[in-house]
Amino acid sequence: xIVSIDxxxxxxxxxxxxxxxxxxxxxxxxxxxxxxxLLADLRVMTKDAHSPYAKWLVEKPEQMxxxxxxxxxxxxxxxxxxxxxxxxxxxxxxxxxxxxDFCVWKGVDPEFHPYGACFHDIGEKLSTxxxxxxxxxxxxxxxxxxxxxDYCVKTTVLQLLKGGDWTVxxxxxxxxxxxxxxxxxxxxxMMQAGAVVLENAVEIHNYIKNQ
Numbered sequence: 515x516i517v518s519i520d521x522x523x524x525x526x527x528x529x530x531x532x533x534x535x536x537x538x539x540x541x542x543x544x545x546x547x548x549x550x551x552l553l554a555d556l557r558v559m560t561k562d563a564h565s566p567y568a569k570w571l572v573e574k575p576e577q578m579x580x581x582x583x584x585x586x587x588x589x590x591x592x593x594x595x596x597x598x599x600x601x602x603x604x605x606x607x608x609x610x611x612x613x614x615d616f617c618v619w620k621g622v623d624p625e626f627h628p629y630g631a632c633f634h635d636i637g638e639k640l641s642t643x644x645x646x647x648x649x650x651x652x653x654x655x656x657x658x659x660x661x662x663x664d665y666c667v668k669t670t671v672l673q674l675l676k677g678g679d680w681t682v683x684x685x686x687x688x689x690x691x692x693x694x695x696x697x698x699x700x701x702x703x704m705m706q707a708g709a710v711v712l713e714n715a716v717e718i719h720n721y722i723k724n725q
Contacts, residue, residue, distance in 0.1 A: 515653045516722070517648060518550050519559075519560065520547050520614075520660055522560055522595075525602075527594070527690075528661070533592075534592065534594040534601045535592065540605075543605070543659060543688045544608055548608070550659055556616070556653075558616045560631040563602065563620060564627075565624045568625075569584055570627050572592060586623075618643075618644055620642065630672070632673035632677055649678055655681045659687075660689060663692075663700050664699070667691075671704045672704065675707045682709045683710045683718055684709050684710070684712070686711055688715075
């Protein structure tokens, strides 16, 4: 069983929302996400789903990435992925939520700002159910792409690697990151933890075929 995961492939993390958290070329990953999904039996969607009253919100970009003092939201962020907003939407060309086989909405609680798709909390005690669902489906391979490489993709991949006996493949062409230095570090961490990083869906297809 192969599962493809679209991590936070939302407009908020793209140039379509310049006042939120625009990731360079964040709106160009749809074709690769759809291509990797064609290699899988099941498809998962994850979305940031934040409250306009979140405790970690700040107004200006220069105020971001400061400690919050909150146990479940490590640093401050500007407003993004507010439920019901344009930025909250999935990128155009992706399936509707009901067309996915499993969905994760994270960061709904105003005091929580998790990054990974497997847990609602930073301490990784409150499961979203994703790991349990993957185990129940007897998944052997997980293919991951999405936004942003250096935060939610990285954390999701690391959680997946710790959470089950499956191969985790990261599709580089389906990922975009925020800052070059943190993106480079994220790739290093994922590979060190055991992730298989491949260039695109074509390489993933060849890799799977040869296993």
